[in-house]
Amino acid sequence: MENTNLAERDFFFLREKMRKQNRVWKKIKEGKLKKLTAQLLWMYLYVRRYWLLIAFYVLLGASGSVLSLGFSLVTRDLVDAVTGMNTKGIGRVVALYVGVGVGQIFVNAVKTRISFQIRLKVTNEIRADIYEQVLHTDWASLAGYRSGDLLFRVNGDAGAVANSVLTFLPNAVTALISFGGAFVIMVSHDPAMAALALAGGPVSFLATRCTTRRLRRFQRENQEVASDRTVFDQETFQNLQFIKAFGMLNQVTEKFYHIQRRAMDVAARQNRFQAYRMMLTSLIGQGIGYACYGFAIYRLWQGEITYGTMTMFVGMAGALRGSFNSILSLAPTAVRACVSAERIMEVVSLPRELLEDEEAAKRMKETGRQTGVYVQMRAVDFAYEGQKWVYQKADFEANPGEIVALIGPSGQGKTTTLNLLLGLYHPSSGDIRLGNPGGESLEISSSTRCMFSYIPQGNTLFSGTIRENMLMAKPQAGEEEIIAALKSACAWEFVQKLEDGLETQVRERGQRFSEGQKQRLSIARALLADAPVLILDEATSALDVVTERRVLNNIIKREPYRTVIVAAHRPSVFTLCSRVYKIQDGGFSQVDERGLQEFLEAF
Numbered sequence: 001m002e003n004t005n006l007a008e009r010d011f012f013f014l015r016e017k018m019r020k021q022n023r024v025w026k027k028i029k030e031g032k033l034k035k036l037t038a039q040l041l042w043m044y045l046y047v048r049r050y051w052l053l054i055a056f057y058v059l060l061g062a063s064g065s066v067l068s069l070g071f072s073l074v075t076r077d078l079v080d081a082v083t084g085m086n087t088k089g090i091g092r093v094v095a096l097y098v099g100v101g102v103g104q105i106f107v108n109a110v111k112t113r114i115s116f117q118i119r120l121k122v123t124n125e126i127r128a129d130i131y132e133q134v135l136h137t138d139w140a141s142l143a144g145y146r147s148g149d150l151l152f153r154v155n156g157d158a159g160a161v162a163n164s165v166l167t168f169l170p171n172a173v174t175a176l177i178s179f180g181g182a183f184v185i186m187v188s189h190d191p192a193m194a195a196l197a198l199a200g201g202p203v204s205f206l207a208t209r210c211t212t213r214r215l216r217r218f219q220r221e222n223q224e225v226a227s228d229r230t231v232f233d234q235e236t237f238q239n240l241q242f243i244k245a246f247g248m249l250n251q252v253t254e255k256f257y258h259i260q261r262r263a264m265d266v267a268a269r270q271n272r273f274q275a276y277r278m279m280l281t282s283l284i285g286q287g288i289g290y291a292c293y294g295f296a297i298y299r300l301w302q303g304e305i306t307y308g309t310m311t312m313f314v315g316m317a318g319a320l321r322g323s324f325n326s327i328l329s330l331a332p333t334a335v336r337a338c339v340s341a342e343r344i345m346e347v348v349s350l351p352r353e354l355l356e357d358e359e360a361a362k363r364m365k366e367t368g369r370q371t372g373v374y375v376q377m378r379a380v381d382f383a384y385e386g387q388k389w390v391y392q393k394a395d396f397e398a399n400p401g402e403i404v405a406l407i408g409p410s411g412q413g414k415t416t417t418l419n420l421l422l423g424l425y426h427p428s429s430g431d432i433r434l435g436n437p438g439g440e441s442l443e444i445s446s447s448t449r450c451m452f453s454y455i456p457q458g459n460t461l462f463s464g465t466i467r468e469n470m471l472m473a474k475p476q477a478g479e480e481e482i483i484a485a486l487k488s489a490c491a492w493e494f495v496q497k498l499e500d501g502l503e504t505q506v507r508e509r510g511q512r513f514s515e516g517q518k519q520r521l522s523i524a525r526a527l528l529a530d531a532p533v534l535i536l537d538e539a540t541s542a543l544d545v546v547t548e549r550r551v552l553n554n555i556i557k558r559e560p561y562r563t564v565i566v567a568a569h570r571p572s573v574f575t576l577c578s579r580v581y582k583i584q585d586g587g588f589s590q591v592d593e594r595g596l597q598e599f600l601e602a603f
């Protein structure tokens, strides 16, 4: 009978062991451990540069813990001196008591200052690094992210990582020293008392272990809501004029409250969960505290300890429980850091743009100033996300001195073609390249982008003055050069009439100007960039026909070797073009005279 029980017990332990092993194995297989290691390593790479400051900070934290342990011992001596239980001079004990107290204040002040410095440095470094990496990330990979979400990752998540990392390490060391010190002092005075003070430890440990996964889920939800909120705020303030004009204030406000409610709901659930957790550990702590107190009184009553030792015991038991709980409460800090690190790593691990042909592209651009640069597409197939086909077998060319138009109904692929030429998206198959006539040619990539001046649809003016906007394209451009570009774009005629001329504030997204004026300023800026290929995506759509023709003629006159590619709907452009390509129903073809005539008649 006993043998059967033994066998059952062995089987039970074996099964439990296998279950545990399977759980660990599952985590390894799911890559969770690998992910966690990568996150920790990633954070370590940032903080290690400041190891000296961090080490000093940790040292201060440690000395703070030692001082508070010392404070308990001095309190014991003080009480004993007052009750006449020790022979040390009361003056010396009081001086020590005051000295340790003042030391604690001093250490805390220096700690606060250093923690501020490290936090600032690490946060800024992570932020700058993510910012730089996001700017150099392949556009097609980045296009799936909302800009508000990226903004939150650069700001919110970077701050959360820096804060958590800097809280974790010093707190861990401080808590461990406090715990170890209090434990050693208590064990040396009374091992039974030490065991009693730690009696609630296993329950608190188990509670923490079981709740970590839930905490991770809460933190993820929190960051997602915060990110949605940034996206919403950004879009609302960017489109405020439209929202007001459409009388959409109520809908927007309703959406604002909806996000607010979601954020509050997550925060309230997390808070409730943490409150229960805290209540459980506090109840255990309180029970243990009373037990310690009772035990100490009993010892005093038995005459085994002095009043001073009893006071120290009670204080130490609290410190022991407190530092044990501090060690356990490091789990939420670690969870916060890992969740944010995961969100940042997701973005920074996206493929980066390659700049392999950078030198060759610069040479080609230089030669292009005399000979121009041609652009060519051969048998190009392209689909978004590998399945939404825009067109197949597309052939296209634009040569120096030509204006080439892309036409076709809305949504057929004109902007897509321009993005392919800019190397922002990559063809599924086929070849896109540019080159100097009779010279070197290069496949399109992020390096060849320097050969293009691009004016996209919509508004691309930045806050600042007209001059500042112009200098973005060519920082070293002088007054004469800026005015010449503005003249070519037919913008000087209104800029010169402005009271502040080139120093006029454009205001956010060019609010200060009409659509046509904004387009002319954008064209002037693009001309200033001095690139051999100019791309205009519906960039003259807000101009009257006469100004539009004047602008296009000026562009060609200004640089006879410039290659100009325009995506346009308006027939007024076509008569200036050397060639016209039509994109429709997945086809990409050059339009002959008759085809163009038919297209014009359809207008």
Ligand SMILES: Nc1ncnc2c1ncn2[C@@H]1O[C@H](COP(=O)(O)OP(=O)(O)OP(=O)(O)O)[C@@H](O)[C@H]1O
Pocket: 143, 384, 385, 388, 390, 408, 409, 410, 411, 412, 413, 414, 415, 416, 417
């Ligand atoms: N980032 C994207 N992801 C998926 N599909 C896209 C993306 N951008 C554009 N598309 C789709 O590709 C097709 C071509 O879009 P594109 O912007 O090139 O058209 P377009 O000819 O320039 O239109 P319009 O004249 O209206 O500016 C459209 O069906 C559009 O929905």
